[in-house]
Amino acid sequence: MTEQVLASWKEGPARKAILDFVHEATTPGGAFVEPADRIATFDNDGTLWVEQPMPPQFDFVFRAWEEEVKADPSLAERQPYKALVERDQQFFEGLATQEPQAVASLLEAFARSWAGTTPEEFDARVREWTTTVRDLRFGVPYTKLVYRPMLELLALLRANGFRVFVCSGGGRDFMRVFSEETWGIPKENVIGSAAAYTYTDGRIVRSRALLGGLDLGPGKPEHIFAHTGRLPAFAGGNADVDIEMLRSAAFALLVRHDDDQREYAYSKGAEASLATAEQLGWTVVSMKNDWTTLF
Structure with a gap:
């Protein structure tokens, strides 16, 4: 390992725990992990890039739905369009904390909105969004709000024979558009909630149905195993x-998330995970205290 490994991480327990694990996993002995089993999976929203005041994918879909409601005002009577029109803060808070019912409502509408489109058509819409829309607080495209320390961690794992995957409750096909250039993660290593596809008249098109369950909670290890055959x-x-x-x-x-100067400080939606981390001895990373830079 060179001096540049985890360069944006301060010396401390979190950095040491990561380096110790990677060393032990790649050194023959009791904690050795066979190369085929070196699977690393990461959530996206709030783990690889910002998720406040709302996960970036919601910005993408809300813009599309505003246009749909203009074309068909009757949509404003049902969710999630109703919450968008009425600026329903409770509904938005459920999305921000990835509350399963709220996310399910969003993804079902998301599937309807792009049903019948080809991957190329959908990718073009996402690509336009990534290059033209900017985060209101930071003034840059959302793909520039990826955490540099996490990119360094992904690079460290890859350099030590780990295959790195994103596993997010967000849209798989949405993330695939920018996964390779933003995270260095191939499209085929992106796991997420997804629409089913059909092959018709020589082309692949999106359907209205969701493929499997939501990639949240128990859905995450279920989807990981279905995708990789391993945990x-x-x-x-x-x-x-x-x-x-x-x-x-x-x-x-x-x-x-405890850095209200460089990013945001909040624990809503993470109370149980923080308690579980303390109980089980997980490595907890403080954005404020463990990272010298964020983006």
Whole structure:
């Protein structure tokens, strides 16, 4: 390992725990992890990039739904369009904390909105969003709000034979558009909630149905196993919906949002995961105290 490994991480228990695990996992002995089993999975929203005041994908879909409501005002009578029109704060808080019922409502509407489109058509819409829309607080595209320390961690794991996956409750196909250039993670290593596809007249098109269950809570290890045939050796998350994924891993990393100067300070939606981390001895990363830089 060179001096540049985890360069944005301060010396301390979190950095040491990561380096110790990687060393032990790659050194023959009791904690050695066979190369085929070196699976590392990471949540996206709040773990790899910002999730406040709302996960970025919601910005993308809300813009599309505003146009749909203009074209068909009757949509304003049902969720999640109703919450958007009425600026329903309670509904938005459920989305921000990835409350399963709220997220299910969003993803079902998301599937309806792009049903019948090809991957190329959907990708073009996402690509336009990534290049033209900017976060209101930071004034840059959302893909520039990825945490540099986490990118360094992904690089460290890859350099030591780990296959790195994103496992998010958000849309799989949405993340695939920018996963390779933003995280260095191939499209095929992106796991998330997804629409089912059909092959019709020589082309693949999105359907209205969701493929499997939501990639939240127990859905995370279920989707990981379905995708890889293994459970993770290393897992990183930041919220209660990541608990099951973290419990399924040999090494669990929990990101704590406690830096209100450089990002945000909050624990809503992470109370249970923080308590579980203390109980089970997970490695908790303080954004404020463990990272020299964020983005």
